[in-house]
Amino acid sequence: MRFTQLTEPQVKDMLATIGASSVESLFASVPEAIRCNGNLNVPRGVSELELLKDLNTLSGKNKHCEELVSFLGGGAYDHFIPTVVDAMAGQSELLTAYTPYQAEASQGILQLFYEFQTMICQLTGMDVANASLYEGATAAAEAMTMAANIKRRHRIIVAESVHPDTVAVLKSYAHARDLDVVVLPTPDGRVSASKLASMMDDDTAGVIVQSPNFFGCVERLDHIIPRVHEHGALAIVSVDPISCGLLKSPGDFDADIVVGEGQSLGIPLQYGGPYLGLMACRKEFLRKMPGRVVGMTQDEDGRRGFCLTLQTREQHIKRERATSNICTNQGLLAIRASIYMATMGKQGLEDVASQCFHKAHYAAEKIAALEGYSLRYDTAYFKEFVIQTTRDVAKVMASCRERGVLAGVALSRFDEDWADCFLVAVTEKRTKKEIDLLVDALEAV
Amino acid sequence: MAIGSEFATKKSDRSSAKPAQLEQATGRGSMIPDLQKVNHPLLFENGAPGLCAVNLPTLDVPTTDKKAALPAELIRTAPTPLPEVGELDVVRHYKRLSHRCFSVDENFYPLGSCTMKYNPRVNERVAAMPGFAHVHPYQFESDVQGMLELLYRLRCDLAEIAGLAEVTLQPAAGAHGEMTGLMIIDAYHVSRGEKRTKVLAPDSAHGTNPATCACCGKSTVSVASMPDGRVDLDDLRSKVDENTAAMMITNPNTVGVFDDQIAEIAEIIHAKGALLYLDGANMNAILGITKPGDFGVDVMHYNTHKTFSTPHGGGGPGAGPVAVAEHLVKFLPKPQVVKHEDGTFGWDYHRPDSIGIVRSFYGQIGVLVRAYTYIRSLGRDGLRDVAEKAVLNANYLAARLKHRYKMPFPPPYAHEFILVPEFESAGVTQHDIAKRLIDYGIHPPTMSWPIHHCLMIEPTETESLATLDHFVEAMLDIADEVENNPSIVKTAPHGMPVKRLDEVAANRRLNVRWQAES
Numbered sequence: 001m002r003f004t005q006l007t008e009p010q011v012k013d014m015l016a017t018i019g020a021s022s023v024e025s026l027f028a029s030v031p032e033a034i035r036c037n038g039n040l041n042v043p044r045g046v047s048e049l050e051l052l053k054d055l056n057t058l059s060g061k062n063k064h065c066e067e068l069v070s071f072l073g074g075g076a077y078d079h080f081i082p083t084v085v086d087a088m089a090g091q092s093e094l095l096t097a098y099t100p101y102q103a104e105a106s107q108g109i110l111q112l113f114y115e116f117q118t119m120i121c122q123l124t125g126m127d128v129a130n131a132s133l134y135e136g137a138t139a140a141a142e143a144m145t146m147a148a149n150i151k152r153r154h155r156i157i158v159a160e161s162v163h164p165d166t167v168a169v170l171k172s173y174a175h176a177r178d179l180d181v182v183v184l185p186t187p188d189g190r191v192s193a194s195k196l197a198s199m200m201d202d203d204t205a206g207v208i209v210q211s212p213n214f215f216g217c218v219e220r221l222d223h224i225i226p227r228v229h230e231h232g233a234l235a236i237v238s239v240d241p242i243s244c245g246l247l248k249s250p251g252d253f254d255a256d257i258v259v260g261e262g263q264s265l266g267i268p269l270q271y272g273g274p275y276l277g278l279m280a281c282r283k284e285f286l287r288k289m290p291g292r293v294v295g296m297t298q299d300e301d302g303r304r305g306f307c308l309t310l311q312t313r314e315q316h317i318k319r320e321r322a323t324s325n326i327c328t329n330q331g332l333l334a335i336r337a338s339i340y341m342a343t344m345g346k347q348g349l350e351d352v353a354s355q356c357f358h359k360a361h362y363a364a365e366k367i368a369a370l371e372g373y374s375l376r377y378d379t380a381y382f383k384e385f386v387i388q389t390t391r392d393v394a395k396v397m398a399s400c401r402e403r404g405v406l407a408g409v410a411l412s413r414f415d416e417d418w419a420d421c422f423l424v425a426v427t428e429k430r431t432k433k434e435i436d437l438l439v440d441a442l443e444a445v
Numbered sequence: 446m447a448i449g450s451e452f453a454t455k456k457s458d459r460s461s462a463k464p465a466q467l468e469q470a471t472g473r474g475s476m477i478p479d480l481q482k483v484n485h486p487l488l489f490e491n492g493a494p495g496l497c498a499v500n501l502p503t504l505d506v507p508t509t510d511k512k513a514a515l516p517a518e519l520i521r522t523a524p525t526p527l528p529e530v531g532e533l534d535v536v537r538h539y540k541r542l543s544h545r546c547f548s549v550d551e552n553f554y555p556l557g558s559c560t561m562k563y564n565p566r567v568n569e570r571v572a573a574m575p576g577f578a579h580v581h582p583y584q585f586e587s588d589v590q591g592m593l594e595l596l597y598r599l600r601c602d603l604a605e606i607a608g609l610a611e612v613t614l615q616p617a618a619g620a621h622g623e624m625t626g627l628m629i630i631d632a633y634h635v636s637r638g639e640k641r642t643k644v645l646a647p648d649s650a651h652g653t654n655p656a657t658c659a660c661c662g663k664s665t666v667s668v669a670s671m672p673d674g675r676v677d678l679d680d681l682r683s684k685v686d687e688n689t690a691a692m693m694i695t696n697p698n699t700v701g702v703f704d705d706q707i708a709e710i711a712e713i714i715h716a717k718g719a720l721l722y723l724d725g726a727n728m729n730a731i732l733g734i735t736k737p738g739d740f741g742v743d744v745m746h747y748n749t750h751k752t753f754s755t756p757h758g759g760g761g762p763g764a765g766p767v768a769v770a771e772h773l774v775k776f777l778p779k780p781q782v783v784k785h786e787d788g789t790f791g792w793d794y795h796r797p798d799s800i801g802i803v804r805s806f807y808g809q810i811g812v813l814v815r816a817y818t819y820i821r822s823l824g825r826d827g828l829r830d831v832a833e834k835a836v837l838n839a840n841y842l843a844a845r846l847k848h849r850y851k852m853p854f855p856p857p858y859a860h861e862f863i864l865v866p867e868f869e870s871a872g873v874t875q876h877d878i879a880k881r882l883i884d885y886g887i888h889p890p891t892m893s894w895p896i897h898h899c900l901m902i903e904p905t906e907t908e909s910l911a912t913l914d915h916f917v918e919a920m921l922d923i924a925d926e927v928e929n930n931p932s933i934v935k936t937a938p939h940g941m942p943v944k945r946l947d948e949v950a951a952n953r954r955l956n957v958r959w960q961a962e963s
Contacts, residue, residue, distance in 0.1 A: 045824025059576030061591030088539040096549035098757040104941040108545030134617035137805040165805035272582030272806025274762035297951035305943035315656035325656035332758025361509035
């Protein structure tokens with residue numbers, strides 16, 4: 001059998017040691033009435049060769065972003081991943097280890113997480129970070145719960161300009177946790193600080209905004225966050241980590257909790273997951289933050305070492321009084337993001353952000369100059385923008401696809417009110433030639 | 446050899462020799478003998494200003510004036526303080542860190558409840574295929590038919606293995622699956638005009654169970670276990686009532702016992718209108734033996750990293766698909782992957798009774814691709830073989846260790862078992878035994894849970910007899926050491942980069958990030 005390695009004689013010897021007559025007899029506690037006796041309607045196992053043929057065929061049925069020219073974004077971006085990231089994150093010592101409960105035998109992973117936490121703080125401008133959560137939307141939901149616990153309040157305001165999946169997940173979580181989620185409309189593509197102020201009340205625990213937001217627009221955190229604090233609520237900011245190479249960090253504006261989708265940091269698209277939930281906060285909230293946290297300490301000889309810390313917040317100690325039910329982190333993806341950030345470094349991240357900015361602005365100006373296409377929002381943006389068109393969006397998308405171009409995300413999938421809009425993302429990977437191809441394809445529709 | 450300590454050992458050595466005799470071992474440790482003992486610098490202590498390990502193409506579009514396009518108040522004025530390291534030093538840094546970890550690929554890892562089985566290499570190869578790794582979640586469905594077909598096949602296989610009607614692949618991890626399951630259960634009761642707030646769980650339940658209940662606004666009531674590890678049915682009967690939404694149970698349970706009363710438990714729960722939730726953490730023990738749907742389970746989650754061999758990755762990513770019985774299908778999260786009448790595949794968003802979405806996009810797809818690959822490799826016979834060998838290995842270890850270690854629960858065991866070292870007179874605890882195992886190149890078992898002073902041992906099905914015997918001999922040697930030289934056990938481990946760490950100080954003087962010295 002694949003992957004087990006006991007011979008028949010060995011099995012016999014082992015049974016003799018146990019004092020059992022058969023392997024079957026080891027299952028004596030499973031009543032006969034509920035046994036399926038191997039009657040599983042699952043295909044028979046196949047050899048590795050057959051398996052690879054079958055899965056190569058399935059993989060081959062997918063048109064992927066290395067063979068199409070992709071301007072798709074909306075929370076998942078086609079950024080360049082340096083070879084070093086795959087090479088070092090693929091090391092099987094990292095791949096096949098588990099949660100570093102046994103610190104002495106896990107110093108490598110613990111140090112890696114400590115460095116990850118540090119780099120997330122460096123990017124977000126926050127005091128402390130955890131060793132990652134599932135992905136961006138659930139990270140925002142955990143921040144919502146955290147704010148409600150800290151403030152002992154029940155209401156959360158979330159901007160409509162936050163990713164629709166995040167808003168939906170917030171609602172699902174809030175329903176289960178008896179919190180109220182109120183959506184702040186953003187007809188201008190970003191939050192109006194005065195409108196936000198008018199919605200605040202004494203039961204508002206936190207306000208969740210995303211910047212750059214779902215429409216690609218940059219939110220005025222410098223205007224928003226003071227209004228949140230005026231009402232004693234917490235400012236929760238969801239951030240695209242790449243944007244921190246160009247834009248000030250949420251921490252620069254006094255954010256309380258920063259969350260984000262870390263997929264941009266060296267994680268392949270993988271059809272939407274697994275990705276990387278980021279969370280950082282002020283140090284006074286550290287004990288209320290969910291998720292794994294690694295700390296530096298010393299061994300009995302005074303040698304520097306690392307271990308899991310603040311475990312008394314976690315479910316395996318605190319059970320029903322834990323800060324969250326989360327039991328794992330996205331270890332391998334935190335490792336990938338660490339290697340990505342180490343590889344890019346200070347200069348590389350600035351270059352990536354800068355190239356995204358210039359290329360997106362070049363693309364937007366060209367598209368907006370075409371007849372029948374315009375920028376939906378008249379506001380500052382980073383690497384992504386919404387195009388409104390007088391043409392049929394589905395036809396536009398299909399026509400571009402015929403030319404090998406994925407022109408953007410049709411926003412009708414989120415809201416029928418946005419049926420004449422699509423979202424275009426431009427990363428550093430797109431060349432001038434590819435952008436011109438998109439412009440030509442849009443014009444030819 | 447300059448490993449340093451006379452107790453030093455090579456973590457990858459699988460022989461049954463005692464650690465002190467392992468000094469002459471060959472391999473990585475002998476090539477870079479003192480690397481393990483050297484304080485490995487932090488990334489931030491490496492490099493020099495101006496270094497960078499990446500170069501991007503020259504910008505080929507006209508530039509845009511940032512100050513004109515962005516509000517001045519929002520533009521970064523100083524670069525991020527990220528590290529500045531050259532490519533070779535980035536590689537060396539992560540290479541050296543990887544040497545400082547125990548892993549399934551190098552070490553026997555009998556971490557109870559975590560199912561640290563071999564992760565087949567082919568799974569990684571498949572997940573890296575471009576048609577799986579580089580597809581965007583918002584591509585046209587017609588462009589991702591292969592991906593959708595794989596996901597559809599996987600959800601059907603998982604439903605079949607569970608003996609339940611339908612599966613959602615959306616949850617991101619086991620605990621996330623629990624939450625999804627409880628939300629489904631809540632939706633079911635609400636649809637019947639009921640608001641039930643109580644969830645029962647045996648006292649041996651995973652910590653995630655009560656934590657999940659709390660996240661879902663439910664209170665947990667603990668049900669007593671009998672001395673043999675099974676649920677105390679009288680206690681269960683006295684606690685289940687019309688306010689009980691569900692019982693969360695793990696079977697085989699966390700003490701390694703398959704509760705043969707499970708069908709009766711289901712009846713007791715169902716009689717009060719409550720539902721039975723199975724924590725699928727221990728599915729490895731019953732694959733192809735019995736199906737949860739056949740013993741009365743209404744909802745369950747899988748842990749793909751446990752049962753279907755997706756890598757644990759230092760803590761994740763996992764995936765937590767949830768299977769439900771027919772009466773709960775309409776509450777599953779949306780969208781659902783479906784096969785259309787014309788044979789094509791797509792996402793169904795039209796599910797009006799759905800609990801909604803529990804994460805962005807569709808799920809931990811890269812993890813699910815690996816799980817599917819594993820199921821295809823094994824097939825129905827291979828899956829049953831997994832359960833048989835996992836259970837055989839656990840019972841073999843227990844049989845060989847029972848003379849030196851107390852077994853608080855009676856055999857036969859499922860895929861894991863619990864033992865209690867009784868060395869109080871020598872002042873040696875389960876903690877010390879665990880740390881000493883590290884010197885033998887073995888990752889310690891789970892400690893002090895689900896009962897005090899215990900070790901929870903799960904060998905998994907993929908280990909060879911030689912490895913199992915090495916573990917037994919290590920455990921027996923350590924028992925001898927406790928008698929003859931207890932200090933060697935109490936001060937273990939000896940061959941690691943660090944000795945026992947001051948975890949109390951780590952909590953008291955919190956240092957959770959590096960700061961530049963100002």
